[in-house]
Amino acid sequence: MANVKVLVAKPGLDGHDRGAKVVARALRDAGFEVIYTGIRLTPEQIAEAALQDDVNVVALSLLSGAHNTLFPKVVELLKEKGLTDVLVIGGGVIPDADIPGLKAAGIAEVFTPGTPTSNIVDFINANVK
Amino acid sequence: MAFEQIKAGFDKYMADVEAKLEKAPERANLAPNRLYTPMDLGENFDYMEKLGFPGEYPYTRGVQPTMYRGRFWTMRMYAGFSTAEESNKRYRYLLANGGSGLSCAFDLPTQIGYDSTDPMSEGEVGKVGVAIDSLADMEILFDGIQLDKVSTSMTINAPASVLLAMYIAVAEKQGVSADKLRGTIQNDILKEYAARGTYIFPPKPSMRLITNIFEYCSKNVPLWNTISISGYHIREAGSTASQEIAFTIADGIAYVEAAIKAGLDVDAFAGRLSFFWNAHNNVLEEVAKFRASRRVWAKVMKERFGAKKAKSMMLRVHTQTAGSMLTAQQPNNNIVRVALQTAAAVMGGTQSLHTNSKDEALALPTTESVTIALRTQQIVAYESGLADTIDPLGGSYYVEALTDKIEAEAWEYIKKIDEIGGAPEAIAKGYIQKEIQDSAYKWQMEIEKGDRIIVGVNKFQQEEEAPKNLLRVDGSVGKLQADKIAALKARRDNAKVEETLAALKAACADESVNLMPYILDAVRAYATEGEICGVMREVFGEYQPHTTL
Numbered sequence: 001m002a003n004v005k006v007l008v009a010k011p012g013l014d015g016h017d018r019g020a021k022v023v024a025r026a027l028r029d030a031g032f033e034v035i036y037t038g039i040r041l042t043p044e045q046i047a048e049a050a051l052q053d054d055v056n057v058v059a060l061s062l063l064s065g066a067h068n069t070l071f072p073k074v075v076e077l078l079k080e081k082g083l084t085d086v087l088v089i090g091g092g093v094i095p096d097a098d099i100p101g102l103k104a105a106g107i108a109e110v111f112t113p114g115t116p117t118s119n120i121v122d123f124i125n126a127n128v129k
Numbered sequence: 130m131a132f133e134q135i136k137a138g139f140d141k142y143m144a145d146v147e148a149k150l151e152k153a154p155e156r157a158n159l160a161p162n163r164l165y166t167p168m169d170l171g172e173n174f175d176y177m178e179k180l181g182f183p184g185e186y187p188y189t190r191g192v193q194p195t196m197y198r199g200r201f202w203t204m205r206m207y208a209g210f211s212t213a214e215e216s217n218k219r220y221r222y223l224l225a226n227g228g229s230g231l232s233c234a235f236d237l238p239t240q241i242g243y244d245s246t247d248p249m250s251e252g253e254v255g256k257v258g259v260a261i262d263s264l265a266d267m268e269i270l271f272d273g274i275q276l277d278k279v280s281t282s283m284t285i286n287a288p289a290s291v292l293l294a295m296y297i298a299v300a301e302k303q304g305v306s307a308d309k310l311r312g313t314i315q316n317d318i319l320k321e322y323a324a325r326g327t328y329i330f331p332p333k334p335s336m337r338l339i340t341n342i343f344e345y346c347s348k349n350v351p352l353w354n355t356i357s358i359s360g361y362h363i364r365e366a367g368s369t370a371s372q373e374i375a376f377t378i379a380d381g382i383a384y385v386e387a388a389i390k391a392g393l394d395v396d397a398f399a400g401r402l403s404f405f406w407n408a409h410n411n412v413l414e415e416v417a418k419f420r421a422s423r424r425v426w427a428k429v430m431k432e433r434f435g436a437k438k439a440k441s442m443m444l445r446v447h448t449q450t451a452g453s454m455l456t457a458q459q460p461n462n463n464i465v466r467v468a469l470q471t472a473a474a475v476m477g478g479t480q481s482l483h484t485n486s487k488d489e490a491l492a493l494p495t496t497e498s499v500t501i502a503l504r505t506q507q508i509v510a511y512e513s514g515l516a517d518t519i520d521p522l523g524g525s526y527y528v529e530a531l532t533d534k535i536e537a538e539a540w541e542y543i544k545k546i547d548e549i550g551g552a553p554e555a556i557a558k559g560y561i562q563k564e565i566q567d568s569a570y571k572w573q574m575e576i577e578k579g580d581r582i583i584v585g586v587n588k589f590q591q592e593e594e595a596p597k598n599l600l601r602v603d604g605s606v607g608k609l610q611a612d613k614i615a616a617l618k619a620r621r622d623n624a625k626v627e628e629t630l631a632a633l634k635a636a637c638a639d640e641s642v643n644l645m646p647y648i649l650d651a652v653r654a655y656a657t658e659g660e661i662c663g664v665m666r667e668v669f670g671e672y673q674p675h676t677t678l
Contacts, residue, residue: 012237012251012252012253013237013238013240013241013243013249013250013253013327014237014253014257014326015321015325015326015327016326016365016366017326017366018365018366018367018453018566018569021566021569021570021678022367022566022569022570022573024678025566025570025678026570026573028678034678036676036678037676038674038676039326039674039676040241040326040674042248042249064237064253064256064257065253065256065257065492065493065602066251066252066253066256068252068604069251069252069604070251070252093490093491093492095491095492095599095601096595096596097595097599112457113456113457113490114456114457114458114490114583114586116576116577116587117573117577118577
C-alpha cells in the first residue's frame with residue numbers, strides 16, 4: 001500500500017518510549033511514513049495531530065496502566081473530528097483481561113510485550129483503510 | 130610461568146580447536162573470545178593500580194573494606210501503588226518479612242508535580258506508584274514506621290525537593306530531627322531528559338534545585354544521599370552496559386561541576402552522591418560493569434575534580450534487576466532471570482538491591498510475587514556462597530579483561546561528551562538519546578532475526594493460559610484523592626498557604642536564594658504538591674523535549 005501514514009503517540013504521563021521508538025523505526029523501515037509525537041501528550045493533542053497530519057493509522061503506546069482511560073478517549077476524539085477511517089492500534093504493558101474492553105472501544109488490535117514488530121506491520125497492511 | 134610457555138600452549142590449543150570445529154560447530158556470533166588466559170591481562174598487569182583492596186582506591190573490588198562479610202547489602206524493595214493507606218500496608222509487610230530499607234514508588238502525577246485532581250492526571254492516579262498530594266498523604270504513608278530506624282529511598286526527580294521536604298516534615302511530627310534521617314532521593318534530572326521522561330522545569334532551574342538540595346542537606350540532613358545518579362533507566366531504554374555507566378558518569382560530572390560552580394566545596398557534598406545501576410541478563414558482563422564503574426568514578430573524582438576525601442571517590446550504588454528483560458511469556462521463568470541478575474549485582478558489589486517480581490511484564494506485582502523476589506535476595510545472601518568472599522570474580526582472566534574493555538569504552542564516550550560540551554549539551558543535541566535508541570533498535574532486530582534468543586519469546590514458545598491474580602489498581606483512587614484534597618483545603622489555614630507560596634515564588638525569582646527552606650514552609654502549611662510545583666512552573670517555565678527518531 002502506497003503512502004500509509006502512521007502517527008506513533010504516547011498519551012498520558014508515561015515516559016517509557018523504548019517500545020514506541022522501536023516500533024516507529026520498524027514501521028519506517030517497512031516503508032510507512034511515520035510521525036512520532038514524543039511523550040506526555042493529552043488525547044486531545046494526539047487527535048489534533050492525527051487530523052493535521054492526515055494519518056491513516058494511530059499507534060498508541062502506554063506502559064503506565066492508564067490505557068483503559070486514555071486509549072478509548074483518543075478514539076472518541078478522533079471520531080469527534082470526523083476521523084472515522086483512521087485505524088487505531090495500541091501496545092504496552094496491557095493485561096489480557098483489558099483487551100476485549102479496549103477492542104469494544106474501537107482499538108483495532110493490542111500488541112503486548114514480546115510481539116515481533118513484523119506482526120504490527122502485517123496487521124497494518126491487512127487492515128488500513 | 131613465563132608468557133612464552135602460555136603462548137605456546139594457547140597456540141596449540143587454538144590449533145586443536147580449529148581442527149575440530151568442522152565436526153562440532155561453535156556459536157560463532159558471540160562477542161567474547163572463546164577462552165581467556167593470563168595473556169589477556171598483559172604481562173605487566175598491575176594489581177595495585179587496577180584492583181587494589183576493598184575500601185581502597187580505585188575501589189574496583191568494592192567500596193567497603195569488609196563488604197558482605199560485614200553486612201549484606203540493603204534489601205530494598207521498590208513499592209507503592211494506589212493510596213498512601215494501601216502502600217503503607219505493603220511497606221509494613223516488607224519490613225516485617227526481612228526487607229531492610231524502604232523504596233517509594235510514586236505515581237506519575239506525583240512525579241511530574243500535578244495534583245491528583247489536575248486534568249493532566251486523568252487515568253494515571255495511583256497507577257505506577259502511590260499518589261501523594263500533600264504532607265497529609267505522606268503522614269499516612271509512613272504511619273507506624275519510625276523514620277530514625279529505617280532508610281528510605283524515593284524515586285522522585287523534578288519535584289525531589291518537595292517530597293524530601295515532606296519527609297523531613299513527617300519526621301518532625303514524629304520527633305525525629307533531620308540529622309537522623311537516612312535515605313536517598315533520586316533527584317537526577319538529566320536522565321529524565323535523556324531516558325525516563327518525568328521532567329518538569331528546563332535544565333537551568335532544575336540544576337539550581339539540585340544544587341540547593343546538595344547545600345541544604347550538607348548542613349541539615351547530613352546522612353541523606355542527595356542524588357542517585359541513575360543508569361538504570363538509560364539501560365532500560367535500551368543502552369549497552371558501557372553506555373549505561375558512561376552516560377551516567379557524564380551526568381555525574383555535570384552535577385559535580387554545577388555544585389562547584391555554585392560555590393560548594395567538592396568534598397562537602399561528593400560523599401553523599403550515590404549511583405543506581407541495572408542488573409541485566411549477561412551475568413559476567415554486569416559484574417565487570419560494576420567493577421569498571423567504580424574505577425572510572427574514582428579517577429574522575431580524584432583526577433578531574435581534585436577530591437581529597439576517600440568518600441568523595443567511592444561509587445556507592447543501588448541496583449535494580451532489569452525490568453525490561455522480564456517476559457510476559459511464561460512469567461515463572463522470570464524468577465530464574467531475577468535470580469541470575471541478583472547474582473550479578475551481588476558479585477558486582479552493590480550496596481542495595483531491588484529485585485523485580487515475575488509478573489512485572491504484565492502488571493504491578495502482587496504480595497505473593499514480591500515475596501518470591503525478596504526471598505530470591507535472601508537465598509543468594511544466605512545460601513549461594515556468592516556473598517562469602519569479597520569480589521569473588523576478581524582475578525578471573527575473563528572478568529578482568531571485560532572490566533578493562535568496559536572501562537575503555539566508557540572513557541571513550543565520556544571523552545566524546547566532553548567534546549560536545551558536557552552531558553546537558555549532549556542531551557540538548559539529542560546525542561545521548563540517539564545512541565540509546567540505536568542500541569535498543571539493534572537489540573530488537575537481533576531478537577527478530579533470531580540472533581539473540583529470549584527463552585519463551587523467540588524460542589521454546591508454548592501455548593499458555595492468560596495469567597491470573599494480577600494486581601489491579603482500580604479507578605476509584607482518583608476520586609479518593611480528590612475527596613482528600615477537598616477536605617484538606619477546607620481544614621488547612623489557607624491564608625498561611627498563600628503566604629508561603631508567595632514567599633516561595635519570590636525566592637524562585639532570585640537565583641542566589643536556596644529554595645529548600647521556602648519549600649519546607651509551604652509543605653508544613655499543607656500546600657499541595659501541585660500548588661508548590663505550580664508556583665515554580667510559573668517562574669521557571671517547562672522543559673521542551675528534544676524528540677528524535
